[in-house]
Amino acid sequence: MNLIIIFLSAAIINNYVLVQFLGICPFVGVSKKVGPALSMGMATTFVMTLSASVAWLINHYILSSKTGLGLEFLQIVAFILVIASLVQLVEMFIKKMSKPLYDALGIFLPLITTNCAIMGVALNLVTKEYGFIESVVFGTSAGIGFTIAIVLMAGIREELELADVPKYFKGAPITMIIAGCLALAFMGFAGMI
Amino acid sequence: MDYTSVIYAVLSMGGIGLFFAIMLALADKKLKVEEDPRVAQIEELLPGANCGACGLPGCAACADAMVKGDVLATACPVCSEESQHSIAKLLGVEVEKGERNVAVVLCQGGHSNVVQRADYEGVATCLGISLVSGGDKACEYGCLGKGDCVEACQFDAIYIGEEGLPIVDREKCTGCGACATVCPRNIIEMHPVSHHVFVLCKNHDKGADARKVCKTACIGCSICVKNDASGGFKIDNFLATVDHEKYGSTMELPTDKCPTNAIVAVGYNDEK
Numbered sequence: 001m002n003l004i005i006i007f008l009s010a011a012i013i014n015n016y017v018l019v020q021f022l023g024i025c026p027f028v029g030v031s032k033k034v035g036p037a038l039s040m041g042m043a044t045t046f047v048m049t050l051s052a053s054v055a056w057l058i059n060h061y062i063l064s065s066k067t068g069l070g071l072e073f074l075q076i077v078a079f080i081l082v083i084a085s086l087v088q089l090v091e092m093f094i095k096k097m098s099k100p101l102y103d104a105l106g107i108f109l110p111l112i113t114t115n116c117a118i119m120g121v122a123l124n125l126v127t128k129e130y131g132f133i134e135s136v137v138f139g140t141s142a143g144i145g146f147t148i149a150i151v152l153m154a155g156i157r158e159e160l161e162l163a164d165v166p167k168y169f170k171g172a173p174i175t176m177i178i179a180g181c182l183a184l185a186f187m188g189f190a191g192m193i
Numbered sequence: 194m195d196y197t198s199v200i201y202a203v204l205s206m207g208g209i210g211l212f213f214a215i216m217l218a219l220a221d222k223k224l225k226v227e228e229d230p231r232v233a234q235i236e237e238l239l240p241g242a243n244c245g246a247c248g249l250p251g252c253a254a255c256a257d258a259m260v261k262g263d264v265l266a267t268a269c270p271v272c273s274e275e276s277q278h279s280i281a282k283l284l285g286v287e288v289e290k291g292e293r294n295v296a297v298v299l300c301q302g303g304h305s306n307v308v309q310r311a312d313y314e315g316v317a318t319c320l321g322i323s324l325v326s327g328g329d330k331a332c333e334y335g336c337l338g339k340g341d342c343v344e345a346c347q348f349d350a351i352y353i354g355e356e357g358l359p360i361v362d363r364e365k366c367t368g369c370g371a372c373a374t375v376c377p378r379n380i381i382e383m384h385p386v387s388h389h390v391f392v393l394c395k396n397h398d399k400g401a402d403a404r405k406v407c408k409t410a411c412i413g414c415s416i417c418v419k420n421d422a423s424g425g426f427k428i429d430n431f432l433a434t435v436d437h438e439k440y441g442s443t444m445e446l447p448t449d450k451c452p453t454n455a456i457v458a459v460g461y462n463d464e465k
Contacts, residue, residue: 085213
């Protein structure tokens with residue numbers, strides 16, 4: 001039951017993009033088409049899950065003052081190190097396993113490094129004092145939430161190509177407005193847990 | 194003072210860093226993808242600025258596309274001729290110099306031709322003036338003459354002449370298109386240097402209205418269409434246009450009867 005609540009909370013109610021406004025860069029940058037948006041979401045989910053588990057391990061055994069060496073002030077630095085290395089690893093892995101996916105993600109794969117949603121997940125799981133399994137579920141569901149948000153956005157933007165948008169709202173402004181509308185819609189979930 | 198936490202911090206961060214470094218090094222060996230060595234070589238030759246001027250996301254993508262043959266060896270507009278040649282050599286192709294484009298200013302609405310309907314005092318750029326109720330000239334299609342194109346030109350190939358219109362130095366022009374991009378009225382177009390005959394007007398208003406605002410406006414009378422045997426001239430929405438594929442590179446005008454002299458052989462003088 002606890003894990004289900006964590007899933008719902010991270011994926012929908014406290015959606016990282018639309019409620020906490022983290023990871024906006026890829027959310028706007030890769031949401032022109034549903035296909036690449038979905039693969040970006042998948043890649044982010046993968047990195048989030050991995051980084052959440054590694055971040056938990058590092059926090060638990062090295063940084064935490066209760067179980068480790070009491071180096072909490074190194075959290076951000078250590079997590080940046082973890083995320084950057086993991087993204088590198090994932091990039092090599094995808095390049096080896098699926099060249100088409102690698103090409104489709106293009107420049108946005110290295111950009112996952114600077115996706116603050118991933119950093120947010122790593123820092124949040126420490127403040128929420130999750131256990132290992134909970135952290136992994138938390139990371140995965142935050143990634144799924146990111147995927148939901150970016151795919152929704154991409155779907156709307158694909159439809160928008162055909163819509164008659166007023167001249168001065170074309171491009172970035174209408175994208176921002178839609179992101180705002182989506183965020184408003186997600187506010188409806190607030191308070192469910 | 195307690196130094197233990199400092200030592201722990203250094204050791205643990207160093208340890209984590211070392212761990213990931215070793216892991217990445219191993220992964221690099223294990224997951225190495227055999228790539229065409231030419232991709233890396235070409236990437237060396239490209240500027241590495243990832244500016245995107247080639248239309249691809251970054252220099253690595255451009256190098257990849259060059260090797261695949263998706264784009265030409267000269268796809269990078271930024272790198273020097275030398276490196277273009279080296280790239281072509283790597284790919285085993287010859288560099289073919291395409292015909293040079295030069296900018297053409299499609300307006301003759303200088304001070305003596307166009308009707309001035311207001312005095313403009315404000316930000317002295319074409320962009321600024323174009324935002325204020327259609328500009329100070331009565332023609333809403335023509336050149337505003339504040340020289341945004343001159344500012345944009347990196348090669349001193351365009352200057353404002355006596356009539357207050359930009360004049361292109363066809364020798365100096367490199368065909369980069371910077372002036373055409375900044376012009377808020379899209380008066381400047383890029384055309385191959387061998388094309389000479391142009392309709393120097395962009396006014397789509399009806400003949401009488403166009404005539405009222407400028408002496409040299411195209412009024413869409415279609416005399417050029419009737420007198421031109423090649424079929425390259427066309428009237429589109431009260432404005433004549435030339436199709437150079439049909440009309441060719443000649444300097445001869447289709448007719449000398451153009452009532453407003455809107456059709457001009459550009460670059461006639463400097464090649465005579």
